[in-house]
Amino acid sequence: AQSVTQLGSHVSVSEGALVLLRCNYSSSVPPYLFWYVQYPNQGLQLLLKYTSAATLVKGINGFEAEFKKSETSFHLTKPSAHMSDAAEYFCAVSNTGTASKLTFGTGTRLQVTL
């Protein structure tokens, strides 16, 4: 069975500051890892995915994440936060491919302040 743990249910950063959202995974096989963003009363939008092709993955809106097997981590970063980044962010794992069912973390709400 696979699982993800997102450390920090709420993160607050100033506009222009670094964004770091943490995700640790557990999987018995090489995982597929994803970050999704959810705006209020909306569905989920894929930010980026790791499929073993490269450990540093670049996504949309300036986000990127690095897969670290030794740390079982897949943290999401963005060099400079923008007000529009305020949303809920979910890390997810699948152990059977990019098109397969996902196990999500509990989410991190990102607040961006002026």
Add this chain to the structure above:
Amino acid sequence: DTGVSQDPRHKITKRGQNVTFRCDPISEHNRLYWYRQTLGQGPEFLTYFQNEAQLEKSRLLSDRFSAERPKGSFSTLEIQRTEQGDSAMYLCASSLVGGRQGGTEAFFGQGTRLTVV
């Protein structure tokens, strides 16, 4: 293609009533998933279809829940005798398994928010 479409977006129902939600996936996608998301939590897997076959159901899916995908296109999720604990956002997602590029990730609809009063 406009993406995954869910209907209705919001549903308020009285306890004990039956409700049905519809999901229209991206047209060429062969997999369709249902997830449930309660307040402050991540989505939880309920069930999925590959074409018209329902291949897996979560233990979260009690006997009051039933899902269908009769022609391998749209899907419906029915909840019978609703309870207040069923109040949640129900998310549908679709993906393509196989294909020339080996498959796609899941694309989500905007969800149906159910409130049971």
